[in-house]
Amino acid sequence: MDGKQIYDQILATANRGVNFRIAQTYNQGGYAETENLMQASNGRIQVRSLDFKNWWPANLSTPATHETPTFVPQKYGNQAMYITASPPGFKACGREDDLQAMIKILDSAQEYANLAVMDYSPATLYMGDNNNKWLPEFDNAIRRAAFERQYGKIPYARVYHNKYFVTESSAYIGTSNWSPDYWMYTAGIGLVIRNDDTSQSSKLVQQLSSIFERDWNSTYTIPLSMFDDYGNWINGTSTTPRPTTTPKPSTTK
Numbered sequence: 001m002d003g004k005q006i007y008d009q010i011l012a013t014a015n016r017g018v019n020f021r022i023a024q025t026y027n028q029g030g031y032a033e034t035e036n037l038m039q040a041s042n043g044r045i046q047v048r049s050l051d052f053k054n055w056w057p058a059n060l061s062t063p064a065t066h067e068t069p070t071f072v073p074q075k076y077g078n079q080a081m082y083i084t085a086s087p088p089g090f091k092a093c094g095r096e097d098d099l100q101a102m103i104k105i106l107d108s109a110q111e112y113a114n115l116a117v118m119d120y121s122p123a124t125l126y127m128g129d130n131n132n133k134w135l136p137e138f139d140n141a142i143r144r145a146a147f148e149r150q151y152g153k154i155p156y157a158r159v160y161h162n163k164y165f166v167t168e169s170s171a172y173i174g175t176s177n178w179s180p181d182y183w184m185y186t187a188g189i190g191l192v193i194r195n196d197d198t199s200q201s202s203k204l205v206q207q208l209s210s211i212f213e214r215d216w217n218s219t220y221t222i223p224l225s226m227f228d229d230y231g232n233w234i235n236g237t238s239t240t241p242r243p244t245t246t247p248k249p250s251t252t253k
Contacts, residue, residue, distance in 0.1 A: 003126055011037060014044035025087060025185070026051040032128075061093035066104045071196050076203040078196035086176060086188040098190050099183040102165075102172055103141040105192065109167035113145060114212045116162040119177035126181045135180040166212060170194040171205045 014020055020041070022034060026049040034047045062083075064070040069080040085091035086098040106113060119125070122139035124132045164173040174190030176182035195202035215221065228234055 007033065007037070010045070011040055014041040018044065020045040022047045024049055056092045058093070062095055065094065065096050066101060066192065069192070069194070074203070077200060079202060079204060080194050080196045082192050084172075084174070084190035084192060086183045086190075087185055096192075097183070098174055098176060098188055099138060101190060101192055102138060102174075102178075105165075105167060105170045105172055106141045106145050108170065109145055110149060111168040113142075113165060113167050114209065114216070115142075115165040116160065116212055116215070117165075117178050118161045118163065119179055121179040123179070124181045124184075125179050133180065135184075137180075138178060160215070162215075164208065164212075166205055166209045169198070169201070169205065171202070171208045173208070 010020065014037075020037075022037075022045065024031065024034060024047060030049065034045075037045045038047055064082040066082065069082040072079045072081050082096060082101075084096045084098045084101040088097045091097060122136035123134045127133065163175065163177060164171065166172075171193045172190055173193075174188060176186060176188035176190070182188060193202060193204050193208075195205070226234055
C-alpha cells in the first residue's frame with residue numbers, strides 16, 4: 001500500500017464516523033497533507049504538531065557518537081558502536097542523525113564502499129507533484145569518495161530490500177531507504193559498527209562484507225546493462241542469458 005492509498009483510507013475511515021488524532025513532527029507552516037485531511041474530515045481528524053527536540057529529558061541523552069562510540073565486548077575483539085536516528089527532530093540529545101553518520105562513514109573509507117539498498121535517490125520522491133526537492137548530500141558523498149579515492153565509475157547496480165553498506169573498516173545498518181524523504185520525515189534508526197582497536201579489522205564488518213559479496217555474485221542478480229532506461233530487456237525478452245562470469249564492482253583502487 002502506497003502513501004496515497006493510506007491517505008485515502010484514513011479519510012474514508014474518518015467519513016465512516018471514526019475519530020483520528022494524529023501527532024506529527026513540528027514543521028513551520030505545517031504539512032499540506034494533514035491540513036487537507038482535517039479540512040475534508042468534518043472534524044473527525046485532529047492533528048497536533050510536536051517539537052520532539054524539547055521532549056527528551058537529560059537522562060535520555062547519549063554520549064555515543066561517531067567520534068565517541070560505545071564499546072561492546074565481543075569474543076573476537078571489542079566493537080565500537082553507536083545508534084543513529086531520523087528525522088533529526090526525533091532523536092535524543094547527542095544522537096547522531098542517520099544521514100550525517102552515513103556521510104562520515106563514506107568520508108572515512110579508504111579502500112572500498114559496498115552499498116545495498118532498495119530505494120536510492122538524490123532527491124525527495126514522495127512530496128507530491130512539483131514539490132520534490134533536489135537534496136544530493138549523500139549522493140555528493142558517494143561521488144566525493146569515488147573521485148578523491150579514485151574508486152572509478154560505478155558500472156551498474158543491483159537492487160534489493162536491504163539497507164546497509166560496508167567499507168574496509170565500518171558498517172552501517174539502517175531501516176530507511178536512501179532518499180531525503182526518509183531522513184527528513186520518516187522515523188528510522190541505524191547502527192554503526194567498527195572495531196574498538198582501529199588498527200584491526202572488525203569481525204562483524206567482515207561478516208557483513210561477506211554477505212554483500214555473496215549477494216553481489218549470486219545467480220539471482222542481473223546487471224543493469226541488460227535493460228534499457230525504462231526497465232525493458234534490451235533484446236525484448238526475459239530470457240537474455242546471464243554472463244558466464246560476474247564482474248567485480250569497481251569500487252576498489
